[in-house]
Amino acid sequence: MQSITLTVNGKSYTRDVEPRMLLVDFIRNALGLTGTNIACDTSQCGACTIHMDGMAVKSCTVLAVQADGADITTIEGLATNGHLHPMQQAFWDQHGLQCGYCTPGMIMAAAKLVENNPGITEAEIRHGLEGNLCRCTGYQNIVKAVAQAAAAGS
Amino acid sequence: MSNKYIGESIKRxxxxxxxxxxxxxxxxxxxxGMLHAAIKRSPYAHAVIKGIDTSKAEAMEGVVAVYVGQQMKDDGIGSLPCGFNPPDIKTAPHMPLAVDKVRHVGDGVAVVIAESPYIAYDALDLIDVQYEPLSAVIDPKKAAQPGAPQVHDEIPNNVSFHWPLGTREEINAVLASADKVIELDLVNQRLVPNxxxxxxxxxxxxxFSDEMTIWTTSQNPHIIRLLLSLATMGLPENKxxxxxxxxxxxxxxxxxxxxEEVIVPWASKQLGRPVxxxxxxxxxxxxxxxxRDHVTTAKLALKNDGTFLGLDVTTYANMGAYLSTFAPMIPTALYITLFSGLYKLPVIFGEAYGTMTHTVPVDAYRGAGRPEASYMLERLVDLAARELDMDPIELRRKNFIQPDEFPYQTPVAMIYDSGDYPKLFDSLEALGDYAGLKAKRDAARAEGRLVGIGISGCIEASGPAPSQVAVGLGAGVGLWESGVIRVHPTGKVSVMTGxxxxxxxxxxxxAQIVADELGIPMEDVEIIHGDTGRTPFGLGTYGSRSASVGGTALAVSAGKVRDKMLKIAAHQLEVDVEDMVFDRTTGTMHVKGSPEQSKSFVDISVAALMANNLPEGVEPGLEETTFYDPSNFTFPNSAHIALIEIDRDTGQVSLLEYAAVDDVGKVINPMIVEGQLVGxxxxxxGQALWENCVYDEQGQLLSGSFMDxxxxxxxxxxxLKVSRNETPSPTNPLGVKGAGEMGTIAATITVANGVMDALAPLGIRHIDIPHTPQRIWQAIQAQSNGH
Structure with missing residues (x-):
């Protein structure tokens, strides 16, 4: 067991973890933040995407011990003061989700994509989300949602 | 009849x-107190289990129990059943954990129950299973050949069923006398739903109460409960x-x-703890x-002028190692019955052999039989157009069932409800700019580029029905749906759907349907589903049935609620019920011609609770239940077009443009329907270009992750450009048809036809899907090398 201290959605946690524990399991099981979903075991699908120290990362591919000292935001922490993040609002407005399972990871990845490239084009959106799988939507409304959020932020 | 919500793109x-x-x-x-299960699975496609040593795993700290199949069998656990059994089907037991033999990679042999999932997975490595590997069979056609490895003793030659429709003699006569017969051998590859x-x-x-609660990722929890009770767990359904x-x-x-829906509850019962x-x-x-996973031989007979005369199709359908819940229904009642497509096709013979192999069971996947039917038929039609040098849309138009011919009886059992296929293609040619696409293609070809146009016109049968026919064909359940509307005394409404x-x-x-039917705000309607403890028995969601069957059950229940409310309102206003009107925009009930003499929705909700002033014979309360059993499928139909380009050097396919016009009947929420179609x-x-589930000859799955x-x-x-033409279905009062599968049914063949059109100038006639760069590159090389 190893002790780690990290900040998640603005709150500090200190916990003992097995060195092999995946960050996504820590977030879901130790902290009970189940909004971050798991959908593969090869880092291919992006369902578990979170923000860690300002970057969108797949939390199945980070060990909890590697997140010692990190500042993390999960889907539960994206809205501020009860107001949806523009990306959350855009996914709702554009019907960018159906079953909702890929949605938290998709929104977290997309939010960072737009933050890093405010004038993002359709081709850049499609390329930027290539690491996030959705089986329901065919991506079309996701692309529209990301474009809406990008426009809202500019 | 004005609607406030139906037909509107209400945000979800x-x-x-x-x-x-x-x-x-x-x-x-x-x-x-919850424990965690992990399952030891076979690494072999086919092997005898000689012994299982679980002692080391059981001794591991944090492991609570390890169970094997024999223990479950000894406790009376039954075989996972097949719920669609056509005449003369041969079946074999499917135990939740294998007992004597394993029959596919992934077949479960033992389960570890531990304090954490990490411990459970560690313990799997300590279980020692001794196997005697046997040879395996993977291909559905080879499985039926003499000498093939046998999957089950109970199913000789691996042929579980043979399902013919039509007569061999009749189609032979048509084939013999036709001007042309277009022949095609094709593989509709295996897919993983994911x-x-x-x-x-x-x-x-x-x-304490001898009750089991199971949370499971199911599309139809009532069916799971029924099968748990009837076949596997043996617990009473009401427990x-x-x-x-x-x-x-x-x-x-x-x-x-x-x-796992048997293993997990059984373990929970053994241990008295949640698992x-x-x-x-x-x-x-x-x-x-x-x-999917079909191997098919198909022949289309036609006249020189393009008139279709007959269709002859033989399919070997891979069932995998065990018959999954509805597996035999897919290549039979949901496949061969769709062979007429959008066309007048006077004589059809279709037959399917359902064969067992050492692979994961195959069952319904989006479209389920109907994409396979469309792919086969529309490939043949495209090849016919090429051979006759006809425009592929003109050939289709020549053979369409006409709008005034509905209801239309096909030679393969179905009675189509409604449609306007010529208009559908008018809309497609406009939306997709067919003339413009042809100009683009021809210009690109003049530059030496490989560009093609893919076209398809497809039929779907959605909302499987009626129960009488389905059960006659072998279904173990009817195909109705339940819908309960409970009006609370405050006027708020709970809706229970199956x-x-x-x-x-x-x-x-x-909620849009119920709110409109009752004239109340959508916010006052809550939809409850997915819980056998809160909803009446229902059949669940598959086959694009929910709007047409489940939605109709709710509309009918709402009508019953309205009728009862009108009776109470008439009584209280002291007029005949025939003189009353239910205003669907406000939920108020008033006397005809006297809007001021009215009762509100809440007035009557309260009155039904008070029960002190009800008409004679009317019970208190406002709750109505409908079990709606549709009289027929509905028949969505589609026209799709795609512009494709192939990189001659790499074989890479690019989808340049795509347009679709679908007729899914009346639409409740256009935004949701469009989302279903695009998705x-x-x-x-995906099936046309990328997805392929590949086994090697030993039955090892080579495409077992998102990396492969x-x-x-x-x-x-x-x-994608998506549009709709509406011909209301006369089968249900909402006029809706299914929308969930049409896109999938049409898109595979549309893109595949486009790829083949792009390759046509090279003289390449057919390549099986998926049209991966490798396959296309090889075909181009073979053609240029003169092979």
Whole structure:
């Protein structure tokens, strides 16, 4: 067991973890933040995407011990003061989700994509989300949602 | 009859929880004292189990128990049943954990129950299973050949069933006398459904009340409860509660009763503690039922002027190692019955052999039989157009069933409800700019580029029905749906449906129906589903049935509520009920011609509770139930077109443009329907270009992860143009047809025809899907080398 201290959605946690524990399991099981979903075991699908120290990362591919000292935001922490993040609002407005399972990871990845490239084009959106799988939507409304959020932020 | 909500693109009421990470998926459930299950699975496709030593695993700290199949069998656990059994079908037992033999890679042999999932997975490595490997058979046609390895002693030659429709003599006569016969051997490849949420199951045995609660990722929890009671667990149905909360996609793969839905509750009962199992993606690849996997020979007979005369099709359909819940229905009642497509095709003979192989069971996957039928028929039609040097749309138009010919009886049992196929293609030619596409293609070809246009016109049968026919064909259940409307004394409404939403947006669309039928705000309507403890028996969601069957059950119940409210209002206003009007925009009931003499929806809701002033013979309360049994399928239809370019040097396919016009009848929520169509098209394109489930000769799955199985990704598509033509279905009062599968049914063949059109100038006639760069490159090389 190893002790780690990290900040998640603005709150500090200190916990003992097995060195092999995946960050996504820590977030879901130790902290009970189940909004971050798991959908593969090869880092291919992006369902578990979170923000860690300002970057969108797949939390199945980070060990909890590697997140010692990190500042993390999960889907539960994206809205501020009860107001949806523009990306959350855009996914709702554009019907960018159906079953909702890929949605938290998709929104977290997309939010960072737009933050890093405010004038993002359709081709850049499609390329930027290539690491996030959705089986329901065919991506079309996701692309529209990301474009809406990008426009809202500019 | 004015509607406030039906027909409007209302934003989904379920979305706020999903976009904020509050989805209630089974894997998110945690119960105090809960244990975790992991399953030891066979690495062999076919092997005798010589022995299983679990002692080291059992001795590991944190492991609570290890069980093998024999223990479950000795405790009376039954075989996972097949729920569609055509005449003369041969079946074999399917135990939740294999007892004597394993029959596919991934077949379960033991389960570890431990204090944490990490410990459970560690313990799997300490279980020692001695196998005697045997040879395996993978291909559905080779499985039926003499000398093939046998999957089950009970199924000689691996042929579980043979299902013919029509007569061999009749089609032979047509083939012999036709001007032309277009022949094609094709493979419709095996696919993995890959809903993004892996399956999961939690079970809690309550020894105090002898009741079992099971949370499972199912599209139809009532069917799972029925099969648990009737076949596998043997617990009384009224002591079983099955809950499917938010489910992260299904596409058919979550219809079926799976082994883990028996193993987990059984273990919970043994131990008196809750038990949870969550599939990994790697497990999902080797345990979720797969789709498609047909090997087919097809012949289309026609006149020189393009008139279709007959169709002759033989298909070997891979059933996998065990017959999954509805597997035999897919290549029979949902496949051969669609062979007429959009056309007048006077004589059809179709037959399917369902064969067993050492692979994961195959069952319904989005479209389920209908994409295979469309792919076969529309490939033949395209080849015919090429051979006759006719425009592919003109050839189709020449053979369409005409708008004034509905209801139309096909030679393959179906009676089509409604449609206007010529108009559908008028709309497509306009939306997709057919003339413009042809000009683009020809210009590109003049530059030496490989560009093609893909076209398809497809039929779907959605909302399988009627019960009488389905049960006659071998179904173990009817195909009706339940709908309860409970009006609370405050005027708020709870709706219980036997349908289940796992992405389709029922919580919105069904609320639109009920709110309009009762003239109340949508916010006052709550949709409850997916819990056998809260809803009456219902058949669930598959086959694009929810709007036409589940939605209709609710509309009928709403009508009953209105009738009762009108009776009470008439009584209180002291007029005849015939003189009353129910205003569907406000929910008020008033005397005809005297709007001031009225009662509000809440007035009568309260009156039904008070019960002190009700007409004679009218019971208190306002709750109505309907079990709606549709008289027929509905028949959505589609016209799709795609512009394709192939990189001559690499074989890489680019989808340049895509346009679709679909007739899914009346539409409740256009935004949701468009989402279904676009999402469906993406899955269909996936089959055409990328997805392929590949086994080697020993039965090892070579495409067992997202690294090896190519899923559609965001950068694989242009913006798709989607439009609708509406011909209301006369089968149900809402006029709706199914919308969930049409996109998938049409898109695969549309893109495949486009790829083949692009390659036609090279003289390449047919390449099986998926049209991967490798396959196309090889075909181009073979052609240029003169092979």
């Amino acid at each position: 009421v379920e979305d706020p929880r999903f976009i904020q990470g509050k989805g209630k998926y089974v894997a998110n459930l945690s119960i105090p 809903a993004m949420e892996p399956r999961a199951c939690v079970a809690q045995w309550d020894a 079983l509660r099955v809950i499917s909360p938010d489910v992260g996609g299904g596409f058919g793969s979550k219809i079926f009763h799976y082994a 949870k199992w969550v599939s990994t993606r790697s497990e999902a690849f080797v345990t979720d039922a797969h789709g 349908s289940h939403t796992h992405g389709q947006g029922h919580e919105t669309a069904f 469906g098209i993406a899955q269909g394109v 199985y190519a899923m559609p990704r965001a950068d694989g598509f242009p913006m």
